[in-house]
Amino acid sequence: MDFKHIDEIKNILKSLRPLNETEQRRLREEFMIENTYNSNAIEGNTLTLRETALVLQLGVTIDGKHVRDHLEAIGHKDAFLYMIELADTGSMLTERVIKELHSLILMNDAKNKGAYRTVEVAIAGSVHTPSPHYLIHERMEALLDDYEGMKRGKHVIEAIAEFHLRFEGIHPFIDGNGRTGRLVLNLELIKAGFLPVNIKFADRSKYYDCFDDYHAGNHTPDALTQLVLAYEESEILRYVEKLRG
Numbered sequence: 001m002d003f004k005h006i007d008e009i010k011n012i013l014k015s016l017r018p019l020n021e022t023e024q025r026r027l028r029e030e031f032m033i034e035n036t037y038n039s040n041a042i043e044g045n046t047l048t049l050r051e052t053a054l055v056l057q058l059g060v061t062i063d064g065k066h067v068r069d070h071l072e073a074i075g076h077k078d079a080f081l082y083m084i085e086l087a088d089t090g091s092m093l094t095e096r097v098i099k100e101l102h103s104l105i106l107m108n109d110a111k112n113k114g115a116y117r118t119v120e121v122a123i124a125g126s127v128h129t130p131s132p133h134y135l136i137h138e139r140m141e142a143l144l145d146d147y148e149g150m151k152r153g154k155h156v157i158e159a160i161a162e163f164h165l166r167f168e169g170i171h172p173f174i175d176g177n178g179r180t181g182r183l184v185l186n187l188e189l190i191k192a193g194f195l196p197v198n199i200k201f202a203d204r205s206k207y208y209d210c211f212d213d214y215h216a217g218n219h220t221p222d223a224l225t226q227l228v229l230a231y232e233e234s235e236i237l238r239y240v241e242k243l244r245g
Contacts, residue, residue: 001222003155006229009236010194016243027242028084033057034198035186036076039179041201045069071108076179079104083183087190093147095140098172101183105176116140117174125208128215130171139170156192160185161228162221165214189232195239197231 019027037052047055047062047069054060055073062070079101091097103114116136123130131139143166150159164185171177186196199207210224 001155001158001225001229003157003229006157006194006232006236009233009240013195013236013240014193016240019243023243027239029057031196031198032077032080035080035196036073038198038201039182040069040072040076042199042204042207043072043178045072047073068108072105075105075107078107079179079183083187084190087187090191093144093184093188095137095144097187098140098180098184101187102173102176102180105179105183106173109175112174113176116172119174121171121174123171126215127212128169130169136170136172140172143167143170157189157194157228157232158221158225160188160192161225163188165211165221165224168211169215185228189228194232195235197228197235199227199231203227 033053033056034049036056037047037049040047040052046065051062051065052073055062055070056077082104083101086097099114099116106113117133119133121130143163146166147159147163150162153159154162164181167181167184168177173180182199189196206227207224210221210227213223214221
């Protein structure tokens, strides 16, 4: 994998900073809306990109769409903004941080938000069985400990990809695992000096295949690492073009 190339273009981006506050706010809001749409759409939310923008920017209620779809958009926006705050302050990734992000994602579910599940679940169409509920805390602790070692022994994007694969494999929450996991992925990318990536709804099959490749194969994160690298390169080049334009 061409980690050297991604580091080189990251350095190009770094040379163009700092952005002024207005530019940064505009680009982040644009990304936040697209990311909210795609991340929610992957999980079955029916709002279009345009409808998501109307809900988040103008507070519009979309006729014919379920209230849950609106609340999911608002919850993801709040969680995204909190993720940016965490990234800007360099906050360490902990169980508490993950639960706080999940609590915002699941703002409409008072019983389950921010709480590990207490029942067994299955992931439809997956070759993998999530962790038993009574092992979730233990496995999350182990994952966070392992992650520190992964960052020392691998390129940071590979470590982040493996964390994401293992987190989703544990599937610690009754709902909202994917949305929470993708925000954690972006939190760690930003902390490492990269841009957040927007895993597209249109690429959901390719994204899901990465999990099957990991859990049914030899437990290497190569497929997801390559996907994140491709998204990261595209995002950096798009960002650089806007800054230079």
